[in-house]
Amino acid sequence: MAQEIYQLSATEISQRLAKGELTSRALVEALMKRYHALNKKVGAFTHLDEADVLAQADASDARRKAGKILGPLDGIPVGIKDNIAVKGQPLTCSSKMLAPLVSPYDAHVIESLRAAGAILYGRLNMDEFAMGSSTENSAVQKTYNPWDLARIPGGSSGGSAAALSAGLVPLALGSDTGGSIRQPASHCGIIGLKPTYGLISRYGLVAFASSLDQIGPMARTIDDCVLLLNALSSPDARDMTCFDKNHRKQLPEVAAKSLRIGVPKGVLGKGVGAEVAAATQAAIDFYKSQGCTIIEVDLPSSDLAVPTYYVVATAEASSNLARYDGVRYGHRSANAKTPIEMMTNSRSEGFGPEVKRRILLGTFVLSAGYADAYYVRALRARSKIRAEHLAALEKVDMLLTPTVPTPAFKAGEKVSDPLQLYLEDIFTIPANLAGLPALSVPCGKSGHLPVGFHLVGAPLSENKLLAAARLFEAAHGFANQLPTL
Amino acid sequence: MSNAEWEVVIGLEVHVQLHTRAKVFASAPWGFGQEPNEQVDPVVLGLPGTLPVVNREAVEKAILFGLVVGAEIPAQCAWDRKNYFYPDNPKNYQLTQKDFPVTMGGKVEIELPGASRNVQGEHKFIRLHHAHLEEDVGKLSHSGSGSLVDYNRAGVPLLEIVSEPDLRSAGEAAAFLNALVMMLTQAGVADCDMEKGQLRCDANVSIRRRGETKLGTRSETKNLNSISGVRDCIIYETARQIRELEAGRAIVQETRGWNAENGRGYVLRDKEDAHDYRYFPDPDIPTLKISRETVQRLQKQVPESPYARQQRYIEKLNVPYTAASVLIAQQDLAQWFEAAVAAHPTNAAGIANLVVNDLLRELSASSGAAEGADIAKVSLASCRIQPAHLGALVKLTDEGTISKQQAKEVFSEMFQSGQSPVQIVESKGLKQNSDTGELEKIIQEVIADPSVAKSIAEYRAGNEKAINALKGPIMKRTQGKANPVLIDQLLRKALG
Numbered sequence: 001m002a003q004e005i006y007q008l009s010a011t012e013i014s015q016r017l018a019k020g021e022l023t024s025r026a027l028v029e030a031l032m033k034r035y036h037a038l039n040k041k042v043g044a045f046t047h048l049d050e051a052d053v054l055a056q057a058d059a060s061d062a063r064r065k066a067g068k069i070l071g072p073l074d075g076i077p078v079g080i081k082d083n084i085a086v087k088g089q090p091l092t093c094s095s096k097m098l099a100p101l102v103s104p105y106d107a108h109v110i111e112s113l114r115a116a117g118a119i120l121y122g123r124l125n126m127d128e129f130a131m132g133s134s135t136e137n138s139a140v141q142k143t144y145n146p147w148d149l150a151r152i153p154g155g156s157s158g159g160s161a162a163a164l165s166a167g168l169v170p171l172a173l174g175s176d177t178g179g180s181i182r183q184p185a186s187h188c189g190i191i192g193l194k195p196t197y198g199l200i201s202r203y204g205l206v207a208f209a210s211s212l213d214q215i216g217p218m219a220r221t222i223d224d225c226v227l228l229l230n231a232l233s234s235p236d237a238r239d240m241t242c243f244d245k246n247h248r249k250q251l252p253e254v255a256a257k258s259l260r261i262g263v264p265k266g267v268l269g270k271g272v273g274a275e276v277a278a279a280t281q282a283a284i285d286f287y288k289s290q291g292c293t294i295i296e297v298d299l300p301s302s303d304l305a306v307p308t309y310y311v312v313a314t315a316e317a318s319s320n321l322a323r324y325d326g327v328r329y330g331h332r333s334a335n336a337k338t339p340i341e342m343m344t345n346s347r348s349e350g351f352g353p354e355v356k357r358r359i360l361l362g363t364f365v366l367s368a369g370y371a372d373a374y375y376v377r378a379l380r381a382r383s384k385i386r387a388e389h390l391a392a393l394e395k396v397d398m399l400l401t402p403t404v405p406t407p408a409f410k411a412g413e414k415v416s417d418p419l420q421l422y423l424e425d426i427f428t429i430p431a432n433l434a435g436l437p438a439l440s441v442p443c444g445k446s447g448h449l450p451v452g453f454h455l456v457g458a459p460l461s462e463n464k465l466l467a468a469a470r471l472f473e474a475a476h477g478f479a480n481q482l483p484t485l
Numbered sequence: 486m487s488n489a490e491w492e493v494v495i496g497l498e499v500h501v502q503l504h505t506r507a508k509v510f511a512s513a514p515w516g517f518g519q520e521p522n523e524q525v526d527p528v529v530l531g532l533p534g535t536l537p538v539v540n541r542e543a544v545e546k547a548i549l550f551g552l553v554v555g556a557e558i559p560a561q562c563a564w565d566r567k568n569y570f571y572p573d574n575p576k577n578y579q580l581t582q583k584d585f586p587v588t589m590g591g592k593v594e595i596e597l598p599g600a601s602r603n604v605q606g607e608h609k610f611i612r613l614h615h616a617h618l619e620e621d622v623g624k625l626s627h628s629g630s631g632s633l634v635d636y637n638r639a640g641v642p643l644l645e646i647v648s649e650p651d652l653r654s655a656g657e658a659a660a661f662l663n664a665l666v667m668m669l670t671q672a673g674v675a676d677c678d679m680e681k682g683q684l685r686c687d688a689n690v691s692i693r694r695r696g697e698t699k700l701g702t703r704s705e706t707k708n709l710n711s712i713s714g715v716r717d718c719i720i721y722e723t724a725r726q727i728r729e730l731e732a733g734r735a736i737v738q739e740t741r742g743w744n745a746e747n748g749r750g751y752v753l754r755d756k757e758d759a760h761d762y763r764y765f766p767d768p769d770i771p772t773l774k775i776s777r778e779t780v781q782r783l784q785k786q787v788p789e790s791p792y793a794r795q796q797r798y799i800e801k802l803n804v805p806y807t808a809a810s811v812l813i814a815q816q817d818l819a820q821w822f823e824a825a826v827a828a829h830p831t832n833a834a835g836i837a838n839l840v841v842n843d844l845l846r847e848l849s850a851s852s853g854a855a856e857g858a859d860i861a862k863v864s865l866a867s868c869r870i871q872p873a874h875l876g877a878l879v880k881l882t883d884e885g886t887i888s889k890q891q892a893k894e895v896f897s898e899m900f901q902s903g904q905s906p907v908q909i910v911e912s913k914g915l916k917q918n919s920d921t922g923e924l925e926k927i928i929q930e931v932i933a934d935p936s937v938a939k940s941i942a943e944y945r946a947g948n949e950k951a952i953n954a955l956k957g958p959i960m961k962r963t964q965g966k967a968n969p970v971l972i973d974q975l976l977r978k979a980l981g
Contacts, residue, residue, distance in 0.1 A: 083533075083534075084534070085532075085533070085534045091533060091534070093533070098533065101533070103532075103533075103534075104527065104532070105527050105532070105534075105535075107534060202534075202536060203534065203535070203536055204534040204535075205534055206533040206534045207533075207534070207769075209768075210768035210769050211768035237538065238536060238538055239536050239538075239769075240536070240537070240538055240539065240769065240770055240771055241768075241769065241771060315765060316765075316768055318568075318763075319566050319568050319578050319763070319765070322568060322570065322576065322577035322578055323531045323533070323575065323576045323577055324533075325570065325572070325577060327572045327634065328530055328531070328532075328575065329530075329532070338632075339572045339625070339632045340570070340572075343570055343572065363763065366568070366763035366764075366765055367761055367763060368761045368763075371763070371765075375765060
């Protein structure tokens, strides 16, 4: 059976476009056909400007005809999470608060994608302001896991992951503050990379927790992930936390046989589903069989990661989200007599319950009399977690854990239990706190649901992680797998 | 109330807009008098996804200020977020420096008023606690139909200069601000145009019984926007606090406002309502390292301090105190004066006199300034006279080439045309006549005239002043060109 266009990886598409076997227009027409057939079911996209997409595709085809393509991404659609600014397109963060907002400027990554000729393809659903692990906190719509439409796709980049596994788009951008790229990637059976903090400019990424947020590539194959990563990572003077050109050199790759892989003590124990543990163990065994050294590592402060994260992230969020007040843009309350009342009411009406919960929590942990007990202590714990990880990564090339303890849960199952939901990120959070690159790679199933394993490396070791994942991918059949919809 | 019993203790927080092209964390330009919301960009407006980028120029101006006041420049500085909601605050937090300011310590030399206008007062050093670099906010205004907000001012670099509580009177506070303005403007750090809101001040005032070492409870009056406002507010606040304490009431720690129109303060909020700003380190701006090379480079830009200059003028150049004080207020004026002195180094006092009394008065008059306007603020921009020419003019007078009377005429012509005094003297034929033979002849003719016989007799009888009556006719015959000193000499000789 001939492969359908929507099943092609971005790398295959790039080759077909280069050979003249496919035009960008034919590609986007096929994808838009699938969008019309499936998006209502999956709920991945919240917005798609089809005329704009066709115009971009035609421009790419014209460049190709003129022999002036801009690179391997030219003519290939990339879905954009709705917290990354694209000039002239909605920038809602799936929140009622920003529902009326159209961005007047491009994010740095969007400028980079335009410069690479990529087609900016729609806006992807997410948990409101990237706060959540199921995309159920979207004020716009629900997104469902293409592997089981009764289940959640993960979050907050649930729209991106679902769009990829449903074959709605070959590449997508996500953002990751505590696992928002990797957890949905794991739940949807795709690749998700959170790069080293500072590798990719945050200019144009709507801030949730500035010291943790990173934009990252999401794809169905490692090659695709690399293709997109290369287009995204470049210096940007508009983000002071983004590495300049002298400080972004990747660590050298290591031959698979000499890789040292660290497995944290007891990581497959309490709280990890049996099938998730088994799939992860199988990945560990695979690397062993390839000649890698498996080393047990001790990260004693790991238990502090989740509470530390929920203090640091909410503290920063309470300040980052203060600007949404209805004065300059976004939702403005119609029921107010004074400017202060207008600001208060706009915020009360515009934010959803999880966002309010985190703003309140963050405001509390920064308050006079409490900041020392919460925020300041969390910063100390964060330093400790980072130091322990860096020390461990001196002895090993990367750490391997499950991405998420359990596979995708049923929609609505954990809505009323935020604390339970917060544990979804137990393996992914430390990489954000420590600023480390981390990758989720599909490694099997728990029943009919995908499971991923998680690699964490030293700063600027993306290439190492991707090479290790490529080794696994080549020996297994999990790459570019799409469920039947 | 008795001021003798009470001592007032004042600390000032001075907010100064730095002289930069762009805003402090955005590339948008800023300046006065634009249409509302024209000097904004996505960063200034705090649009979602935008990030601050520290403007190096603003940091360097802040460091330069630190060097001007002899502050320590720490190896690094950092920014914090001060969180509070207000419609003029685009992000609802203000980027400021709480724990790691750009300068630490330093001191400002001030001059207290003397016994009279011509007498130099005491000098004193006021210590600074630190200065930190932050962003200004927008402006909210209320109209009948609603509220309007202009973000042009949002993001303008503000240096907040915090003094130690070293000031002991409203006069000292005013002297401190005057000195600060001179230092800031002369180093090119800030323009300090108070009419444009470029310098605003918060005054912390407390009182205690004389001899007491513990500080009293203070009030803080916010947003004073003129030096006279600061002076008036402190006088008012001192009197209020003394009245409270003498009436047996305690001073309440509170934040106050000042109504300059009726000259009264009012309570903004008390301690209970104090904001909890929830400060935390801004995660968007990494700690900024300040290299010693940068500090050394900026050190070279530090100008001579105003009061060091004043002392040099008085002691080394013999310039009178009042003239020296006028000259130091503006750097370009002082430089102009020094260029004039370079052309005629032996009479700096004469040059200073001409600059302060004639040049500035003429410039002030020709600029249409009201009579009595502060001449120290007159701009030299429209001045046609070259400083070296002014020096040359004084030299011509000192050497007797022209008379003082002629000098005034020449000055007037120089002011109009910008010509050199030598040119003017020649073209107008103003040169003093010092030809002894010719003058002796004229003198003989004049004293032979019977109409002056009485004056001659009186002079010879011992009335020294009677000789002056003879000088007029001599001058007249030489069309005013005669050297008066020579006339005097020759006349006395002729009369025996």
